[in-house]
Each structure stands twice: as C-alpha cells, then as structure tokens.
Amino acid sequence: MVKQVQEIDDNSLKQWLLAVANQRDKQAFRALFDYFGPKIRAFGLSRLSQQGLAMDLVQETLTTVWTKAHLFDSDKGNVATWVYTIMRNQCFDMLRRVQHNREDTFGDDIWPLFDSDPASDEFADHKLDNLLAAYLGKLPKLQREVVQGIYLQELSQQELAEKLGVPLGTIKSRLRLGLEKLKSLLEKHHD
Amino acid sequence: MINHHPSDEMLLAHAAGETSFAMALALSAHCELCHQCAERVSLLQQKLARHHLSAPSGVNALDDATRVETRTEAQQSDWLNMDSLFDAITATEAEEPVLTKGDLGPAVTAVKGEQFILPRTFRQLIHSDLASSWKGLGNVSRLRFDTQDGKARASLLHIAAGGEIPEHTHKGVEITLLLDGHFSDEFGSYGPGDFMLMDGSKQHTPITQDGCLCFTVVDAPLHFTRGLSKLLNPIGELIY
Ligand SMILES: [Zn+2]
Numbered sequence: 001m002v003k004q005v006q007e008i009d010d011n012s013l014k015q016w017l018l019a020v021a022n023q024r025d026k027q028a029f030r031a032l033f034d035y036f037g038p039k040i041r042a043f044g045l046s047r048l049s050q051q052g053l054a055m056d057l058v059q060e061t062l063t064t065v066w067t068k069a070h071l072f073d074s075d076k077g078n079v080a081t082w083v084y085t086i087m088r089n090q091c092f093d094m095l096r097r098v099q100h101n102r103e104d105t106f107g108d109d110i111w112p113l114f115d116s117d118p119a120s121d122e123f124a125d126h127k128l129d130n131l132l133a134a135y136l137g138k139l140p141k142l143q144r145e146v147v148q149g150i151y152l153q154e155l156s157q158q159e160l161a162e163k164l165g166v167p168l169g170t171i172k173s174r175l176r177l178g179l180e181k182l183k184s185l186l187e188k189h190h191d
Numbered sequence: 192m193i194n195h196h197p198s199d200e201m202l203l204a205h206a207a208g209e210t211s212f213a214m215a216l217a218l219s220a221h222c223e224l225c226h227q228c229a230e231r232v233s234l235l236q237q238k239l240a241r242h243h244l245s246a247p248s249g250v251n252a253l254d255d256a257t258r259v260e261t262r263t264e265a266q267q268s269d270w271l272n273m274d275s276l277f278d279a280i281t282a283t284e285a286e287e288p289v290l291t292k293g294d295l296g297p298a299v300t301a302v303k304g305e306q307f308i309l310p311r312t313f314r315q316l317i318h319s320d321l322a323s324s325w326k327g328l329g330n331v332s333r334l335r336f337d338t339q340d341g342k343a344r345a346s347l348l349h350i351a352a353g354g355e356i357p358e359h360t361h362k363g364v365e366i367t368l369l370l371d372g373h374f375s376d377e378f379g380s381y382g383p384g385d386f387m388l389m390d391g392s393k394q395h396t397p398i399t400q401d402g403c404l405c406f407t408v409v410d411a412p413l414h415f416t417r418g419l420s421k422l423l424n425p426i427g428e429l430i431y
Contacts, residue, residue: 026281033277038270039244055276063280084240088208096212100339106212109315110219 008035013079021069033062040087047091048098057094061087070177071113071184085111135185143178146171193225193384202228206235213338213345213408217368217386220310220406224370224384300325302332302349307371307404309347330354342410350374352402363410365389372403 013035019028040061044054064086072082089107096102136144149160157175161168197205197218204210205218222229298309298317302325309317316322316336323335330351338345342363347370350356367387374381376395381387389395 029281030277033273033280034270036244037273043243059276059280063283066280067283078237078240080244081237081240084244085236092208102339104319106315109312110215112311
C-alpha cells in the first residue's frame with residue numbers, strides 16, 4: 001500500500017484531475033480521494049482537534065475538487081498546491097464557525113483560488129459591463145450564445161432551448177460552464 | 192514603489208492560514224498590491240502543500256524518511272470503508288453559479304464625498320454585518336470591522352488632506368496598511384501598499400498632506416493562533 005503511494009507523482013495527480021474535469025471520471029477521482037483523503041484528515045485533526053470536524057474538512061475539500069476540477073489551470077498550477085489552498089481556506093472558515101459561530105465564508109476572499117496577477121494596474125478598473133462584453137468573446141460559441149440569451153436577451157432557459165433546438169439539460173450545463181469560466185476570468189482580472 | 196513589507200514570518204503564517212482574521216485581511220490586501228509578497232506567499236504555499244499533501248518519497252525532502260513512512264502507514268491503515276463518503280461526494284452536482292454584479296464588482300466605499308476602490312479581500316466584508324458605517328470627527332473618519340478576534344480592532348481609517356492624528360502610543364501592536372494617498376510620521380513617509388508595524392515602544396504622529404485611506408489593526412495578536420512554532424520546526428529552513 002505504502003509502496004503504491006510512493007510511486008504517485010505530480011503528473012499522475014494532474015492526469016487524474018484532468019480526467020475528473022473532462023469526463024467526470026469516478027475512477028480517477030477515487031485515486032485522488034484515496035491519495036489526498038488521509039492527508040487532509042491528518043491536517044484537519046491537527047488544526048481542528050476533532051475527528052468529526054476533520055472528516056468534515058475532508059468532505060468539503062474533496063467535494064470542491066470534484067465539482068470545480070474544470071477550474072484548475074493545468075498550465076500554471078500544481079495539483080497538490082491547488083488542493084492545499086482549497087483545504088486551507090475551508091479550514092479557516094471552519095475554525096471561525098467553531099470558535100465564533102459564524103456561518104460566513106471569507107477564506108476564498110482572503111486567498112483567491114485562482115492564480116492572479118496582483119501587480120496588475122487593472123485593480124482600479126471597474127467598468128464591469130465593458131469587461132463582461134470583452135470576456136464573453138473568450139467563451140466557446142455554444143456557451144456564449146446561452147449566456148447572452150439568458151443575461152442580455154433575458155430569455156428563459158426553456159425559450160432558449162426551443163430557439164436553439166437542444167434539450168433543456170444542455171442549456172443548463174452550457175450556462176453553468178459558461179458562467180464559471182466567465183467568473184474565473186473576471187476574478188483573475190480583479191486580482 | 193512599496194518600501195515596507197510584512198516580515199517573512201508573517202507571510203509564512205499567512206500562507207499557512209494561521210493568523211487572526213484581521214491580520215489575514217491586512218496581509219491579503221498587501222499581497223494584492225505587492226507583487227513581491229504575493230510571489231513569496233505563493234512559493235510558501237507550494238512548500239506547505241508539499242509538506243502536508245505530497246507523496247512521501249523523495250519529493251518531501253523536509254522530513255526524514257522513517258518518520259514519513261510511519262506517518263503514512265498510520266494515515267493509510269484506517270482509510271478503509273470510505274465508500275459512503277466517496278459516494279456522497281460524487282453524487283454532488285456542480286452548483287449553478289449565480290452571476291451578480293455584487294459578486295464580481297470591486298469593493299467600493301465612500302467617505303467625505305470621495306469614492307475608494309478597496310482590494311478584493313474586502314468585497315464581501317464591506318457589505319457584511321461585520322462592517323459598521325463611517326463615523327468621523329474632524330479630519331478623521333473610521334469604519335470599524337467586528338472581526339471577533341478578541342481585543343484586536345480592525346478598521347478602515349480615513350484622514351482628510353492636511354489632517355493629523357494626535358501623538359499616540361500603543362499598548363499592543365498596531366498594523367497599518369496604506370491603501371490610498373500618503374502620510375508621514377517621525378520615522379518616515381509612506382505610500383500606497385506600504386505595510387507598517389508599530390509596537391508599543393514607539394510614539395508617532397502621522398500627518399498627511401494629500402489625505403489617505405488605511406486599513407489598521409490595533410492590538411493585533413502577534414502570536415499566531417496555533418502551532419506556528421511547531422510548524423516552523425520542520426520547515427524552518429523555508430524562512431531562515
Ligand atoms: Zn510586500
């Protein structure tokens with residue numbers, strides 16, 4: 001078992017995460033789950049001092065890995081570092097919840113999950129609508145027409161499905177992907 | 192040009208998520224303005240990630256092999272029967288993100304008829320129930336954040352052009368992050384992004400020609416919430 005773990009390198013982690021991002025590959029996720037799970041639990045135990053809270057940290061962190069795998073930037077990032085930031089942010093919020101009974105989440109505001117260029121002068125730029133227009137152009141066409149239809153032409157998802165002749169579920173998933181992409185582009189911009 | 196930065200020890204505590212909330216805000220906002228410290232934190236994060244989450248062989252040069260192996264065995268041996276957790280996680284659908292302007296826009300605040308764009312760290316906080324409203328006396332206005340960090344008091348402080356804060360000392364430590372404008376005191380002059388730490392032994396009288404906006408934390412605990420010394424032990428070489 002230990003021997004097996006030792007052979008895992010950064011590249012395998014990256015391949016697994018990409019398989020989760022692109023194919024929702026459960027086997028690949030299982031490998032990430034078995035690799036990171038015990039380590040996150042050990043970190044959680046040292047910070048939160050309770051088995052139950054440590055397992056909450058495992059669940060919260062790995063759920064984010066599962067649902068946001070497609071936001072990982074494989075060109076810039078290292079998988080372990082990405083998982084670490086998710087875990088650290090989550091743990092920060094959990095400690096506030098335990099110590100101060102606060103349900104708010106500031107971890108991701110304090111340590112943005114996406115790579116940023118903090119020296120950027122665009123810090124002061126807040127012409128949001130222009131930005132949105134510029135970034136819309138960066139979305140793949142299928143996602144762009146759904147985001148535009150819903151937010152600019154104010155069509156309902158059902159109307160848009162009929163107009164484009166695709167199932168409602170397809171509209172929903174294109175919208176989700178498009179908005180997440182847009183959000184990450186804008187967050188990068190504001191960093 | 193930013194001339195005053197947090198210490199390496201503070202940046203490490205920040206990367207580890209071990210500071211108080213108020214301190215994390217100050218450090219995060221500084222890193223947003225200071226490329227150099229942001230790079231440093233990102234490097235420390237990589238090292239911390241390797242320390243906590245990496246494969247035990249070779250990769251982790253900071254631990255000696257035997258200790259790591261024991262730890263790994265202990266970690267792995269009871270990582271069994273986790274199928275229900277696995278099923279619960281993989282049953283989660285990605286949430287549909289809601290795109291709102293509040294979500295994406297910068298944090299803006301207005302005081303004395305002037306509008307300021309704050310670092311994104313404050314986006315949620317400035318609109319939350321933890322933020323009070325601006326209150327002022329003469330040239331000095333303050334917006335307090337109830338960060339619930341014990342004695343520490345965090346606020347945005349605005350001093351109008353030509354204003355001065357009467358000479359004062361601090362019982363504890365005072366952290367000042369200058370966000371906009373300039374000020375000077377007996378020890379030097381400061382510009383946007385500068386991060387200053389004053390301890391109780393010094394007296395100072397800040398004055399500002401052009402007006403300024405700062406984020407300040409008074410009575411900040413300089414001991415970090417937990418385990419920093421323990422943390423420093425295995426990875427002390429990161430900073431010394
Ligand atoms: Zn700096």
